[in-house]
Amino acid sequence: xxxxxxxxxxxxxxxxxxxxxxxxxxxxxxxxxxxxxxxxxxxxxxxxxxxxxxxxxxxxxxxxxxxxxxxxxxxxxxxxxxxxxxxxxxxxxxxxxxxxxxxxxxxxxxxxxxxxxxxxxxxxxxxxxxxxxxxxxxxxxxxxxxxxxxxxxxxxxxxxxxxxxxxxxxxxxxxxxxxxxxxxxxxxxxxxxxxxxxxxxxxxxxxxxxxxxxxxxxxxxxxxxxxxxxxxxxxxxxxxxxxxxxxxxxxxxxxxxxxxxxxxxxxxxxxxxxxxxxxxxxxxxxxxxxxxxxxx
Amino acid sequence: xxxxxxxxxxxxxxxxxxxxxxxxxxxxxxxxxxxxxxxxxxxxxxxxxxxxxxxxxxxxxxxxxxxxxxxxxxxxxxxxxxxxxxxxxxxxxxxxxxxxxxxxxxxxxxxxxxxxxxxxxxxxxxxxxxxxxxxxxxxxxxxxxxxxxxxxxxxxxxxxxxxxxxxxxxxxxxxxxxxxxxxxxxxxxxxxxxxxxxxxxxxxxxxxxxxxxxxxxxxxxxxxxxxxxxxxxxxxxxxxxxxxxxxxxxxxxxxxxxxxxxxxxxxxxxxxxxxxxxxxxxxxxxxxxxxxxxxxxxxxxxxxxxxxxxxxx
Numbered sequence: 298x299x300x301x302x303x304x305x306x307x308x309x310x311x312x313x314x315x316x317x318x319x320x321x322x323x324x325x326x327x328x329x330x331x332x333x334x335x336x337x338x339x340x341x342x343x344x345x346x347x348x349x350x351x352x353x354x355x356x357x358x359x360x361x362x363x364x365x366x367x368x369x370x371x372x373x374x375x376x377x378x379x380x381x382x383x384x385x386x387x388x389x390x391x392x393x394x395x396x397x398x399x400x401x402x403x404x405x406x407x408x409x410x411x412x413x414x415x416x417x418x419x420x421x422x423x424x425x426x427x428x429x430x431x432x433x434x435x436x437x438x439x440x441x442x443x444x445x446x447x448x449x450x451x452x453x454x455x456x457x458x459x460x461x462x463x464x465x466x467x468x469x470x471x472x473x474x475x476x477x478x479x480x481x482x483x484x485x486x487x488x489x490x491x492x493x494x495x496x497x498x499x500x501x502x503x504x505x506x507x508x509x510x511x512x513x514x515x516x517x518x519x520x521x522x523x524x525x526x527x528x529x530x531x532x533x534x535x536x537x538x539x540x541x542x543x544x545x546x547x548x549x550x551x552x553x554x555x556x557x558x559x560x561x562x563x564x565x566x567x568x569x570x571x572x573x574x575x576x577x578x579x580x581x582x583x584x585x586x587x588x589x590x591x592x593x
Numbered sequence: 594x595x596x597x598x599x600x601x602x603x604x605x606x607x608x609x610x611x612x613x614x615x616x617x618x619x620x621x622x623x624x625x626x627x628x629x630x631x632x633x634x635x636x637x638x639x640x641x642x643x644x645x646x647x648x649x650x651x652x653x654x655x656x657x658x659x660x661x662x663x664x665x666x667x668x669x670x671x672x673x674x675x676x677x678x679x680x681x682x683x684x685x686x687x688x689x690x691x692x693x694x695x696x697x698x699x700x701x702x703x704x705x706x707x708x709x710x711x712x713x714x715x716x717x718x719x720x721x722x723x724x725x726x727x728x729x730x731x732x733x734x735x736x737x738x739x740x741x742x743x744x745x746x747x748x749x750x751x752x753x754x755x756x757x758x759x760x761x762x763x764x765x766x767x768x769x770x771x772x773x774x775x776x777x778x779x780x781x782x783x784x785x786x787x788x789x790x791x792x793x794x795x796x797x798x799x800x801x802x803x804x805x806x807x808x809x810x811x812x813x814x815x816x817x818x819x820x821x822x823x824x825x826x827x828x829x830x831x832x833x834x835x836x837x838x839x840x841x842x843x844x845x846x847x848x849x850x851x852x853x854x855x856x857x858x859x860x861x862x863x864x865x866x867x868x869x870x871x872x873x874x875x876x877x878x879x880x881x882x883x884x885x886x887x888x889x890x891x892x893x894x895x896x897x898x899x900x901x902x903x904x905x906x
């Protein structure tokens with residue numbers, strides 16, 4: 298049979314080959330190259346590599362700007378994790394309890410709508426709302442008797458403004474994930490609990506919540522990805538990491554080192570550090586998430 | 594986990610989700626306590642709807658404000674107001690935007706980039722997913738792990754060498770430089786389509802094999818027509834992702850007339866005098882948002898199933 302296939306040009310590798318080649322060429326090879334690059338001094342302009350060992354890692358870890366980016370990334374995470382998990386979770390539970398299903402779908406459509414926009418579009422829309430002189434938000438604060446705010450250029454406010462935009466633009470994805478998970482909770486389990494006299498809250502907390510815990514873990518991962526990766530589109534448009542780097546994050550720091558100062562070796566070291574964080578979180582999600590599932 | 598993805602992958606084009614909801618609605622009255630608790634429930638439902646309407650309006654507001662500003666005549670843009678629609682709505686901001694920047698070219702570049710990435714990802718992923726899901730051959734599992742494992746790699750770590758390579762072969766500041774490396778990030782598409790292929794009954798292929806159909810014919814004539822729903826979901830998801838790309842095209846595209854809408858917007862927002870051309874900028878943002886919002890409304894079911902699966906993987 299395999300000979301007949303080969304005659305027809307049907308080797309399975311003709312099917313799978315392009316995808317395997319693409320994965321190697323555009324993901325695995327660049328990944329290895331980044332790791333290698335992080336041990337060298339190398340730039341596009343001066344195409345000559347000098348071995349630096351762990352210097353870039355040492356230098357990066359000692360760089361005050363990196364510290365600031367790291368702290369800011371921590372602030373983004375501390376603010377966005379509870380928001381991005383908690384708010385969509387409450388909305389998902391509430392949406393499952395809407396009895397008019399067609400209306401419920403309209404709500405879902407509206408709530409997910411910002412999530413289909415790109416970060417730069419979301420950022421430009423909010424740039425206009427945030428405008429200190431004629432923006433809508435200061436019109437609102439004016440009506441409330443609060444003095445106008447410089448949402449994006451006040452060092453105490455800028456990072457929170459970016460957080461609001463990131464939350465607005467990305468909570469919908471976690472909402473969908475929770476809704477899908479809740480829809481898969483076996484109805485007979487919930488019904489059985491109801492017959493046993495468990496109230497709505499008990500059913501939600503003791504049955505549905507533990508059963509969707511893998512989705513909760515995944516929502517944590519998507520939030521990490523938003524903060525470490527996608528948010529850069531909002532940071533770049535809204536504040537360019539400023540004022541005084543107060544809204545920068547790790548990826549923006551990488552962007553500045555690599556593509557403003559063209560320190561590729563240093564930027565590679567930052568990329569490895571970011572990837573290590575993401576890999577650690579993903580690993581934890583699989584490890585703890587899977588264990589929770591098998592528990593049931 | 595896998596049962597969920599299978600169930601989602603199995604959902605064909607017509608609307609089983611609606612049927613599923615209808616089933617639930619039919620089952621509800623059977624529960625004895627429902628009638629007794631009806632009054633409080635109705636009050637609760639009313640509160641629930643009120644809360645959801647408030648949350649939905651707040652969520653949609655920034656987009657509605659963009660819409661308002663995009664159609665507002667220039668003297669109306671800066672008026673402190675709460676009204677959601679301008680008096681004397683006009684298309685003047687669109688004309689002004691096209692005068693200020695090559696917005697039409699940006700739009701076409703976005704279409705080309707998103708279209709090419711979508712087609713490229715499908716062209717690479719469909720045969721691979723078919724091989725991994727239906728055919729059996731030595732090294733299949735290792736190859737599958739290699740391809741799908743790319744889902745776990747943050748693209749940040751591929752950025753610098755890919756940039757150097759693209760510049761090295763003269764694709765800097767070209768759309769191809771944006772398109773080609775992005776096609777390589779197709780792990781999830783392969784994963785999703787393989788689930789769909791796997792869900793098809795084996796007998797389908799046995800019969801075709803006995804009739805002498807080779808694997809290409811099996812894929813195109815027998816498997817593909819049965820998984821259009823999954824293909825549509827991946828097409829929409831890829832298009833959306835590609836349309837919204839930011840950092841990569843931002844690094845690769847330089848000249849204004851080579852930019853896509855997403856990065857053109859940043860250029861637009863940061864050039865021009867303080868005080869800003871907010872009307873034309875919002876008109877441009879609207880053009881950047883419109884295709885994905887329309888796509889979302891048209892293909893919502895495919896998109897939701899794709900996004901939800903991305904969460905269950």
